[in-house]
Each structure stands twice: as C-alpha cells, then as structure tokens.
Amino acid sequence: xxxxxxxxxxxxxxxxxxxxxxxRFERKGLKIIAxxxxxxxxxxxxxxxxxxxxxxxxxKLIAYTTSGPVIAxxxxxxxxIATVRRLVGPTDVTAALPGTIRGDYAYQTRLNIVHxxxxxxxxxxxxxxxxxPEEIHPWEDGNARWF
Numbered sequence: 001x002x003x004x005x006x007x008x009x010x011x012x013x014x015x016x017x018x019x020x021x022x023x024r025f026e027r028k029g030l031k032i033i034a035x036x037x038x039x040x041x042x043x044x045x046x047x048x049x050x051x052x053x054x055x056x057x058x059x060k061l062i063a064y065t066t067s068g069p070v071i072a073x074x075x076x077x078x079x080x081i082a083t084v085r086r087l088v089g090p091t092d093v094t095a096a097l098p099g100t101i102r103g104d105y106a107y108q109t110r111l112n113i114v115h116x117x118x119x120x121x122x123x124x125x126x127x128x129x130x131x132x133p134e135e136i137h138p139w140e141d142g143n144a145r146w147f
Contacts, residue, residue, distance in 0.1 A: 001138075003033070003074055004081045005126035006088075007115040010068030012105075013037075018071060021101055021114065024087055025075055034074040034136045042066050048129055064111060072130045076138065081117060088116045 006025075012018055025032065045065045052058045075084060089100025091112060096103035106113045117123035127136075 001076050002078065002080045002120070002123075003076045003127060004084050004123045005115075005117045005130065006073050006075055006084060007130075008071040008073075009065060009111075009113050009115065010070060011064075011111055011113045012071065013069055015105070015113075017105060021105070022071075022073075024101055025084070028083065028087060030075045030077045030080060030083065031139070032073055033076045033138050034131050035071065036073075036131075036135065037069050037071055038130070039069050040066055044129065048126065074127055074131060074136060081120065081123060084116045085118065088114050 008018060008021055012021055022032070042062060045062050046053070049058070049061055049065075052061060077083065087101060089096035089102035091102075093102050093106040093108065093112065096106065098104060101114055102112065117126050
C-alpha cells in the first residue's frame with residue numbers, strides 16, 4: 001500500500017476550508033492515516049523545500065509556509081501519489097482546472113494552498129520530516145471492502 005504526504009498550507013486555515021479539502025480526499029476513498037496541525041519552524045520549512053533554494057520564489061515560499069499553522073497528513077491507498085496529485089491539480093494555479101483543489105480554491109501560485117509529494121522518494125522523505133512512527137495509524141474498516 002502506497003503512502004503520500006500532504007500539507008494544507010496556512011491559506012486553507014485562514015479561509016476556513018480545511019473540511020472541504022479533506023473531504024475531497026475522503027470522498028475519493030483514500031485513507032487518512034495521520035493528521036496534525038503544526039506551526040512550522042523556518043528550519044523545517046527550509047529542509048522541506050531545499051530543492052527550491054536559490055529560486056526567485058524561495059524566500060516568499062518560506063515566509064508564507066511559516067506565516068500560520070498548517071495541517072500535515074499522510075494518506076494511504078493504491079497509487080495514492082498519482083491520485084492525490086490529480087486531485088490537487090498543477091502547481092501553477094492558472095493551469096489548474098476547476099474540480100481540482102487548486103483549481104477551485106487557489107488564486108495565486110505563490111500562495112498555493114496545498115503541497116503533495118510528487119514521488120515515492122519524496123513521500124518517504126517528507127513523511128519522516130513531519131511524523132514520528134507512533135503518530136501514524138494505519139487502520140482497516142471491514143465495512144469498506146469496496147475500496
């Protein structure tokens with residue numbers, strides 16, 4: 001079973017749409033196996049976004065991500081990385097179609113409201129950055145056999 005990391009950025013909380021965004025993942029049939037609200041340190045955010053260091057948007061990305069609490073979660077399911085990426089939509093919000101999370105809720109790429117791992121390697125690295133093993137709770141629902 002594949003796992004991915006998702007972070008709902010400060011704009012999701014500020015706009016009070018946490019439930020709506022989480023609902024998109026649950027409605028798709030994906031399992032949330034870890035979830036927490038966090039106020040991220042600048043150090044953690046810089047580690048998380050280290051591949052963007054030196055790019056023109058880097059400092060603003062760090063400032064935005066540390067501007068308020070975030071919701072960090074781990075989602076589990078077959079092919080979950082690709083599924084979540086489709087649900088979230090392209091990073092460039094001008095290319096994000098209606099029906100995707102970014103297409104429906106994001107209005108500026110710089111203030112992107114959600115981060116989703118883009119590969120199994122990134123998911124593994126990001127999960128370890130944000131969660132301790134005891135915070136992850138895989139579960140089974142015998143009534144949900146159609147998933």
